[in-house]
Amino acid sequence: MAVLRPIDSWFLTQVLPHEAQFLSVARRLLRNSDDAQDLVQEVFTRLFVMEGWAVIASPRAYVLRMVRNLAIERIRRSRIIEFQQLADSEALNLADETPDPFRAACASDQVQRILAVLDKMPPMYRSVLIQRRLDERPISELARQMGMSASTLEKRLARAIYLLNVGLRADEPATDGDESSARPDDAVGG
């Protein structure tokens, strides 16, 4: 059994790197950061049960359309429709094929975010995380060297992974934003 199935590899390489842009578009349409995260989460989960993902020519444009369509659905369901929201959704039609404005050309951004999270992590978790990332010896040897039982090591590494994920999520560059002051031109490459 493979750790990553084809759909996981596809999601990790084709979709997830654009998450900041999806969040930005959702936030612009829904005017709320939590709702935007919720919506992108829903779109992502739908991708995992979708047939035919492998033949999508441009996954980013495809997911952007899903975000937009689902947002419109939600706006229409809500009681008060802001005309501007729907007008924005029309403008987003044009934005599908433009380059992703949130993709950093430089990998150092994410490396620095990871380092910042590691810096804040309690040392007992950080050391387990780094040790395992660098050292692929069997768990029994690793646990012996680190002076703990295999089961403690397993739990501690799980906690460390969880803390890393939480830290990187909280630190998401495009999610802490000024959505209250966002104008239509701000979010989509304009």
Next chain:
Amino acid sequence: MTPTGTDPRTRNLEQIREDAALWLSRVQLGTADEEAFARWRAEHPAHALEFARAFANWEALRDAVSTDDLRMPVGSFTRRHLLQLAGCGAALAIGGAFWVSQYRGWTAIKTGVGELRKISLPDTSTVELNTDTEVAWRFNQNRSVIKLVRGEIAVTLRTGVSALFLSTNLIATLLSGRYNARCVSDLLRLTVVQGTALIDQSPRAPGIVATTGQSVTATAGRTVKIEAENNMDGATAWQNGEIVFHDEPLVAAVAEFNRYLTKKIRILAPQAQFQRVGGRFKTAQPQAFLRAVSIGLDLRTTETEEHYLILPKI
């Protein structure tokens, strides 16, 4: 705005994230019950999603830490890295170093000129090596990583198996299917005979996709081009010990044939170099090729101790 922990949906999502972290921990330590893990992941798409997110962060972690971090006193951690990462160049250099530093654990296999070889990997994939080829593979994260150093390979991945393909000019995830990859004179050509290849253009940029019937070419400058493969027959004929030319300049056909020959063919008829040739030949029988050339292009051929020669008619 809902504070985390009060909305049942949010609480549920946090639980899934904790479970995903636990599964990733077990997978990384080799303690996961594979069936239970597969069951959990298939239970709900949110499980698969959160596991994928955790996996992405785990992978990204590799670029951020080094063995020095185990010895560094607490507190000096960030500063040292910030210095190292003063510019993009430094960060990319770290990304690049990973392929090299993980070289231990690789198994390398070579073929000589004129030799063919077929190997089976632990995940039941097969890799066939064409003439004068060097390939290295390892099993990492429960999938094969196949590195083409030079020459040409055919990769077959059964249903449900994917592999990571590496070469100097191109990195790609190959989903189950059949592929041909050749790296000759600094030009990499990956042909999707059947299947899907996810091409990574840089360690972090989003990839592009090549599907059945397409070829991806990449040069040393990492320019990547996808196009329909017009000569699928030619790309795979070598597996049967054959070589197929479709309307190619003689000089290119000879260069291709020479890959299989210890005694090389030389063209000593400059005016004939760019005349077009076509046909199907056995790689082990250069004489038949030379006979076809001499008849078709009205040239003469001869054989010395070191070479086969193509000459103008006297």
